[in-house]
Amino acid sequence: MDSIISVRNVTYEYKEDETVYAAVRNLSLEIERGSFTVILGHNGSGKSTLAKMLNGLNKPTSGDVLVDGINTRDEKTEIEIKRKVGMVFQNPDNQIIASIVEEDVAFGPENLGIAPAEIRLRVDEALKAVDMYEFKNSTPHHLSGGQKQRIAIAGIIAMESECLVLDEPTAMLDPKGRAEIIDTLHRLNREKGITVVLITHYMEEAENADRVIVMNDGGIIADALPEIIFSDVEMLKSVGLDVPQTAELLYRLKKIGFAVDTHALSVSGAAGEIIKALNSEEK
Amino acid sequence: MAVLEVKNLTHTYSGNTPFINDAVSRVSFSAEKGEIIGIIGHTGSGKSTLVQHLNGLLKPTEGEIFVDGANIWDNPKEIRKIRSKVGLVFQYPEYQLFEETVYADIAFGPKNMGLEGDELKKRVLETCELIGVKGEYLEKSPFDLSGGEKRRVAIAGVMAMRPEVIVFDEPTAGLDPGGRENVMKIIHDYRAATGATVIIISHSMEDMALLADRLLVMNKGRLEMFDTTENVFKNGGRLREIGLNVPIVTQVFYELKKSGVPVPDDVFTVSRAVEALKAIKAGEKYA
Amino acid sequence: MLKDITFGQYYDSRSLLHRTDPRLKIFLLILLIVFIFIANNAFSLGFGTLSVISVMLVSKIPFKLYLKNMKAILPVLIFTGVINLFYGSGEELLSIWRLSITTGGVYRAVFMAVRITLLIFLSSALTYTTTPNDLTDAIESLLSPLKFIGLKSAVHTLAMMMTIALRFIPTLIEEAEKIMNAQKARGADLENGRLTERVKALIPILIPLLVSSVRRAYELAEAMECRCYNGGEGRTRMKQMRMAAGDYGVLAAALIICGGITALNILL
Numbered sequence: 001m002d003s004i005i006s007v008r009n010v011t012y013e014y015k016e017d018e019t020v021y022a023a024v025r026n027l028s029l030e031i032e033r034g035s036f037t038v039i040l041g042h043n044g045s046g047k048s049t050l051a052k053m054l055n056g057l058n059k060p061t062s063g064d065v066l067v068d069g070i071n072t073r074d075e076k077t078e079i080e081i082k083r084k085v086g087m088v089f090q091n092p093d094n095q096i097i098a099s100i101v102e103e104d105v106a107f108g109p110e111n112l113g114i115a116p117a118e119i120r121l122r123v124d125e126a127l128k129a130v131d132m133y134e135f136k137n138s139t140p141h142h143l144s145g146g147q148k149q150r151i152a153i154a155g156i157i158a159m160e161s162e163c164l165v166l167d168e169p170t171a172m173l174d175p176k177g178r179a180e181i182i183d184t185l186h187r188l189n190r191e192k193g194i195t196v197v198l199i200t201h202y203m204e205e206a207e208n209a210d211r212v213i214v215m216n217d218g219g220i221i222a223d224a225l226p227e228i229i230f231s232d233v234e235m236l237k238s239v240g241l242d243v244p245q246t247a248e249l250l251y252r253l254k255k256i257g258f259a260v261d262t263h264a265l266s267v268s269g270a271a272g273e274i275i276k277a278l279n280s281e282e283k
Numbered sequence: 284m285a286v287l288e289v290k291n292l293t294h295t296y297s298g299n300t301p302f303i304n305d306a307v308s309r310v311s312f313s314a315e316k317g318e319i320i321g322i323i324g325h326t327g328s329g330k331s332t333l334v335q336h337l338n339g340l341l342k343p344t345e346g347e348i349f350v351d352g353a354n355i356w357d358n359p360k361e362i363r364k365i366r367s368k369v370g371l372v373f374q375y376p377e378y379q380l381f382e383e384t385v386y387a388d389i390a391f392g393p394k395n396m397g398l399e400g401d402e403l404k405k406r407v408l409e410t411c412e413l414i415g416v417k418g419e420y421l422e423k424s425p426f427d428l429s430g431g432e433k434r435r436v437a438i439a440g441v442m443a444m445r446p447e448v449i450v451f452d453e454p455t456a457g458l459d460p461g462g463r464e465n466v467m468k469i470i471h472d473y474r475a476a477t478g479a480t481v482i483i484i485s486h487s488m489e490d491m492a493l494l495a496d497r498l499l500v501m502n503k504g505r506l507e508m509f510d511t512t513e514n515v516f517k518n519g520g521r522l523r524e525i526g527l528n529v530p531i532v533t534q535v536f537y538e539l540k541k542s543g544v545p546v547p548d549d550v551f552t553v554s555r556a557v558e559a560l561k562a563i564k565a566g567e568k569y570a
Numbered sequence: 571m572l573k574d575i576t577f578g579q580y581y582d583s584r585s586l587l588h589r590t591d592p593r594l595k596i597f598l599l600i601l602l603i604v605f606i607f608i609a610n611n612a613f614s615l616g617f618g619t620l621s622v623i624s625v626m627l628v629s630k631i632p633f634k635l636y637l638k639n640m641k642a643i644l645p646v647l648i649f650t651g652v653i654n655l656f657y658g659s660g661e662e663l664l665s666i667w668r669l670s671i672t673t674g675g676v677y678r679a680v681f682m683a684v685r686i687t688l689l690i691f692l693s694s695a696l697t698y699t700t701t702p703n704d705l706t707d708a709i710e711s712l713l714s715p716l717k718f719i720g721l722k723s724a725v726h727t728l729a730m731m732m733t734i735a736l737r738f739i740p741t742l743i744e745e746a747e748k749i750m751n752a753q754k755a756r757g758a759d760l761e762n763g764r765l766t767e768r769v770k771a772l773i774p775i776l777i778p779l780l781v782s783s784v785r786r787a788y789e790l791a792e793a794m795e796c797r798c799y800n801g802g803e804g805r806t807r808m809k810q811m812r813m814a815a816g817d818y819g820v821l822a823a824a825l826i827i828c829g830g831i832t833a834l835n836i837l838l
Binding site: 042043044090144171172174175176177201240241242244245246248249252253256257258267268270271272274275277278 | 325326429430431456457458459460461462486489526530531532534535538539542544553556557560561563564
């Protein structure tokens with residue numbers, strides 16, 4: 001596997017009131033280049049701490065995180081690692097620096113010392129990639145939450161990051177904004193080959209991922225295809241996660257003797273399974 | 284008699300601002316004692332503007348609001364008294380915490396109502412017991428609590444005023460599933476204990492299906508529908524037209540119906556769905 | 571609305587002045603103000619007035635917006651006018667108690683009022699045609715000579731602070747409104763009571779606002795770090811300020827105005 005990020009035996013500890021807690025314990029993980037990975041977990045499961053270690057914002061207490069083979073502990077390459085692995089956070093208001101959309105997108109490339117003409121090209125292209133080009137001269141304050149988050153994503157794309165790590169980017173958005181962000185991420189992954197690591201507690205957002213990782217108590221407790229994870233209703237409930245209604249329905253039908261495949265998660269897929277089960281009953 | 288009645292409420296914001304237009308136009312509805320009303324509508328449909336009228340934070344451009352039969356703007360100087368009758372919990376209410384202790388923060392509302400001494404203390408402790416704020420938290424700083432606990436304390440601050448009508452603007456926004464469940468339980472417990480009317484703005488049709496007796500649908504500042512949850516969700520086509528939807532399980536049942544399965548059209552929760560399918564499987568009417 | 575404060579003054583009417591280099595605009599504003607105060611007779615000040623009116627016409631900003639800015643300054647205008655009225659020499663027109671209004675005083679008062687009005691109009695022309703961001707960048711650029719005396723990072727820090735302040739003022743105003751409403755919903759009384767009570771009533775608003783600002787600052791710092799921010803060192807800018815043909819035209823026009831005022835001062 002061609003890994004863009006390797007997490008090796010990482011533990012992250014923090015101190016509060018003289019007691020040491022481990023937010024992440026002895027965790028190992030490989031993120032494949034070009035993949036779309038979703039990390040699920042309830043608040044306090046260690047998922048945000050892990051996210052911040054992926055670009056060196058947090059340094060592990062023990063163990064190593066390698067980005068393209070470079071250790072995030074190396075201070076000389078700190079900027080390079082942050083360029084390669086861009087981050088988007090939860091609150092759209094607290095990550096926009098400039099009062100004009102295009103100037104905000106330019107912030108990263110400007111910090112990297114890119115030539116002005118090249119920045120102009122990158123900013124325009126990045127704004128088109130997230131479908132926000134027509135808002136380039138707007139003031140972010142007047143945009144919706146979903147639009148602001150897309151600006152934040154454009155700011156990362158303009159740095160030509162290879163990997164995008166998003167820490168609950170949709171938690172503060174309405175359903176429309178959430179759908180916009182998830183669609184944008186899938187498009188960037190497909191069309192630009194950008195590696196996506198999406199951290200969330202919304203199940204539905206994991207539906208089309210290549211891989212879903214479930215975290216609990218600082219460790220990984222499941223790592224599989226989305227349909228496998230979703231059909232494990234008991235495991236999801238045990239770690240305080242929601243189950244999509246389709247998965248819950250199929251799970252409960254199976255329990256009372258319906259011959260349904262619990263891996264079908266879309267609305268039409270679930271309906272199809274139910275019809276199949278009813279027909280087989282008929283025969 | 285309706286505990287809350289809104290008549291022809293219109294609110295226009297002055298000037299033409301470039302902001303999302305959140306105005307409200309000619310909205311009328313009433314709420315009975317003890318019922319749960321869900322308000323749905325996409326962002327900018329006027330939901331937030333509407334609820335800020337219910338406790339007199341906004342003054343209607345036109346129309347009236349009656350609480351317990353009295354027009355709340357009859358005496359504008361007394362408008363503060365309405366705030367203890369109609370409690371309003373804003374989005375992310377934890378951002379309103381400011382006192383040194385959890386106890387003092389919860390006491391802020393009742394104190395503003397004029398409660399003091401033993402009465403005040405009793406009120407705060409009762410509220411804490413009602414919604415499960417543990418005793419050992421009371422002397423802690425609210426800023427030391429976790430996100431979900433902060434939200435619970437902030438909600439307690441409004442509940443401690445014992446409003447007859449309590450309005451929540453997306454009370455579970457930004458919480459994880461455990462936190463969401465907690466907030467829903469608090470709301471349920473408060474109603475059970477006080478018989479209050481509850482009004483909830485939410486984007487989750489699944490939550491609405493479980494909770495609401497009636498649904499009020501807002502679209503572009505107008506009242507689109509106001510009916511029982513069942514009747515509103517039966518109108519899935521119209522909901523989709525205005526950018527909303529029905530619960531996922533109901534969508535599955537539409538598909539089943541399209542394929543000729545004789546399913547009932549009042550399935551909005553997973554439990555009801557399982558029941559219905561069980562009946563069909565048992566051979567009732569399935570061709 | 572209060573929230574619009576950062577963009578508040580900017581009015582997008584796409585005139586020649588909007589396209590003018592903001593550094594040049596700041597420089598010319600100072601230059602023209604100096605000359606308007608140098609104008610010492612009715613002809614040169616009249617010429618200055620006509621020039622300012624032309625600037626206002628070129629800006630394509632509705633005249634009533636200029637007047638709106640005058641309203642705020644009106645008390646100052648009246649005050650200076652009245653003071654000047656009694657302060658002068660010449661033929662006595664009217665005498666009140668020990669003060670007397672003279673022709674010289676009237677002359678001075680009118681002159682002062684006209685000058686202040688023109689000053690406001692000119693500054694408004696700058697703020698209406700320039701975005702706050704461009705103003706910030708222009709100030710950073712105009713202060714850049716300070717870099718040679720070892721203040722490079724100070725200039726950059728100042729400009730970055732202004733950028734962030736402009737970006738967050740509307741956010742914080744909106745947040746203050748939200749918190750105020752939330753506390754009012756809990757029965758807080760912000761409107762009535764004695765001064766001390768009203769000051770005390772601000773605590774439930776200021777503390778949450780402070781707590782949230784600290785959190786925002788912390789998160790913003792992390793976001794900036796994630797976007798490779800490392801101070802001003804090695805940083806480039808997407809928008810380069812460069813004098814264009816139109817800018818030289820504007821400069822020439824301004825110099826003609828200054829020349830005209832000087833000539834009328836001397837000749838008449």
